[in-house]
Amino acid sequence: MRNDRLLALVAVLAGLVLIVIAIVYWAEPAKSLPGFFPGHQAGSAHHHVKHGIAAFLVGLACLVFAWFRTGPSRTTTRA
Amino acid sequence: MILASLISYPQAIVLGLLQGFSELFPISSLGHSVILPKLLGWNIHQNDPYFLTFLVATHLATAIVLLGFFWRDWVRILKGLGRSLRDRGIAPDDADAKLGWLLVVGTIPAGILGLTLEHSLRKIFASPTSAAIFLMCNGVLLYAAELLRRRAPQVEEDDDARIARQMSWGGAFGVGAAQALALIPGFSRSGATMGGSLLMGLSNKDAARFAFLLATPVIGAAALLKLPELFGHQGDGVRGQALVAALCAAATAWLAVRFLMRFFETNTLTPFAVYCLLAGAACTVYFLS
Numbered sequence: 001m002r003n004d005r006l007l008a009l010v011a012v013l014a015g016l017v018l019i020v021i022a023i024v025y026w027a028e029p030a031k032s033l034p035g036f037f038p039g040h041q042a043g044s045a046h047h048h049v050k051h052g053i054a055a056f057l058v059g060l061a062c063l064v065f066a067w068f069r070t071g072p073s074r075t076t077t078r079a
Numbered sequence: 080m081i082l083a084s085l086i087s088y089p090q091a092i093v094l095g096l097l098q099g100f101s102e103l104f105p106i107s108s109l110g111h112s113v114i115l116p117k118l119l120g121w122n123i124h125q126n127d128p129y130f131l132t133f134l135v136a137t138h139l140a141t142a143i144v145l146l147g148f149f150w151r152d153w154v155r156i157l158k159g160l161g162r163s164l165r166d167r168g169i170a171p172d173d174a175d176a177k178l179g180w181l182l183v184v185g186t187i188p189a190g191i192l193g194l195t196l197e198h199s200l201r202k203i204f205a206s207p208t209s210a211a212i213f214l215m216c217n218g219v220l221l222y223a224a225e226l227l228r229r230r231a232p233q234v235e236e237d238d239d240a241r242i243a244r245q246m247s248w249g250g251a252f253g254v255g256a257a258q259a260l261a262l263i264p265g266f267s268r269s270g271a272t273m274g275g276s277l278l279m280g281l282s283n284k285d286a287a288r289f290a291f292l293l294a295t296p297v298i299g300a301a302a303l304l305k306l307p308e309l310f311g312h313q314g315d316g317v318r319g320q321a322l323v324a325a326l327c328a329a330a331t332a333w334l335a336v337r338f339l340m341r342f343f344e345t346n347t348l349t350p351f352a353v354y355c356l357l358a359g360a361a362c363t364v365y366f367l368s
Contacts, residue, residue, distance in 0.1 A: 050194040050304075061187055064164075071167025 004069060011066035018059030025052030085129050086320045090121060095324030098137040099144075099331030102298070103291065103339060105270030105351045106358075107217055110210040113264045114362055117207035125205050125264065132313045135305040136321035137328040142299035144332040145291055152239070152292065156182070177243035182292055184248055185255030185272075189297045192259035197301075200262040211362035213265020218355030220266070221348040224274030242285050250279040254289070258297060265359070268294060273348060283343040291336060 024033065030044035039048040086094070097115060101108035109125075112134065116123040123130055146153065159175025160183075169176045204213065246254075254275035261268030269290045276286035308314060309321060 053304075054191045054194045057187060057190055061183075064183075067164070068167055068169075 008066040008069040011062045011069065015059045015062030015066065018055045018062065022052040022056035022059060025049070025055060085127075085316045086123060086133060088320055088323060090116075090123070091133070091320035091324040092327050093119075094133075095137055095140075095327030096331050098134070098324070099141060099328035099333075100335040102138070102141045102328075103145075103269055103294075103332060103335040105217075105221060105267045105273055105348060106355055107210075107214060107261070107265050107267040107270070109261065110214045110217070110265035110267075113205070113210040114207050114214070117366070118362070126201060128308075128313050129317050132305070132308045133317045133321045133324065135302050135309050136325040138298050139302035139306065140325035140329040141332045142295055142302055144329050145295040145336065146299065148333065148336050149292060149295070153295075155239075156292075174237065174240040174243040178239045178292075181243065181246050181248070181251040181289075182296070185251040185258075185293050186296050188252055188256035189258040189293070190300065192256060193262060193297065193301060196259060197262050201264075204263050204265075208363065208366040210264040211359050211366055213263055213359075214355050215265075215359030215363065217266050217270055218352045218357075218359060220260075220274055221270050221352035221355065224277045225348050225352070228277035229280040238285060238288055242281060242289050245280045245285070246276070246289065247279065250275075254279065255293065258293070267355075268297075270348070270351070277348070283347055284340070287339055287343040291339075 021037075024037075025039070025048045028047075030039055030041040030046045030048060033040040033048070039051050094112060094115075097111055098108050101111045113125045115121075125131075155175045156179040159173055159177075160179040162173065163169045163176040163180065169180065204210070254272050257271040257275045258268050260266040260271045269287075272290035272293055273283070273286040276289050277283070281289060309318065314321070
């Protein structure tokens with residue numbers, strides 16, 4: 001049970017971080033991205049919109065995973 | 080450059096008709112859109128910005144047709160997703176919810192790999208010769224999938240219940256990731272997903288159904304993402320042709336999906352494998368000679 005909660009917590013944190021990363025990709029041009037970000041390019045005004053979408057989707061997936069992981073255990077079938 | 084001469088209306092009709100069926104047949108639409116202009120001596124290149132913009136319209140038309148064809152299924156699937164989110168779990172007998180999440184799991188790798196690799200792969204493998212060679216490889220892949228397929232017992236009568244029972248989460252992820260192969264001209268998206276689904280134990284009919292459902296969000300999202308380019312300056316000179324091509328693509332896509340859903344009730348991928356091998360080999364020899 002503790003492992004389940006820990007996994008969900010990690011998924012929530014990863015999801016939030018990835019969504020923040022997505023916002024950074026959408027808001028900042030390539031030259032202003034942190035150096036360790038894929039797509040960072042000195043002097044480039046290009047916005048990596050697709051990188052942002054990819055990060056956002058994975059972040060969303062992490063949050064959905066955590067949502068299911070912390071749900072009630074299922075033993076009955078659908079009516 | 081004279082904009083009006085970028086793509087003529089007859090060329091748009093041919094490319095639209097071709098795109099509509101080759102996107103859904105497991106024979107690589109991208110490969111054919113690279114090979115055919117070269118065979119016909121048209122001055123159209125896969126990496127020309129106006130051609131990519133033109134293709135957006137045909138892809139969007141194909142996605143709309145798929146959405147329309149499986150409309151009732153999508154409504155059930157979306158309701159299933161909503162149910163599972165509300166209940167914070169997937170009920171064991173809720174095939175719609177399981178299928179919906181299998182499609183989400185399959186779409187994530189396809190979307191991410193597509194977003195990150197599309198530009199570089201398109202640049203590297205843009206030549207008709209490489210497309211012809213990869214078309215042969217696609218034929219080998221299709222044939223191998225038929226040879227190595229897992230024949231699992233098909234118990235449930237309902238299509239979605241069978242797919243939901245047979246396909247694992249890891250399998251859906253792998254099948255989704257296999258779609259990235261289609262970024263290389265010559266490899267087929269539907270071929271990769273159908274082949275992967277056969278390896279997971281689905282029947283040909285269920286594999287085709289899963290492939291078309293999985294293709295809809297990927298093709299639709301990719302087209303919507305690039306739609307602004309069609310209405311921007313990159314669409315100048317090709318907008319009318321793109322509309323004509325989209326209508327042609329919609330017509331052939333509708334016929335293709337109707338045909339294939341019946342075809343795969345009793346047939347396999349082997350005829351498409353043979354076509355890809357022969358057409359790829361003939362084109363390779365022709366382009367190299």
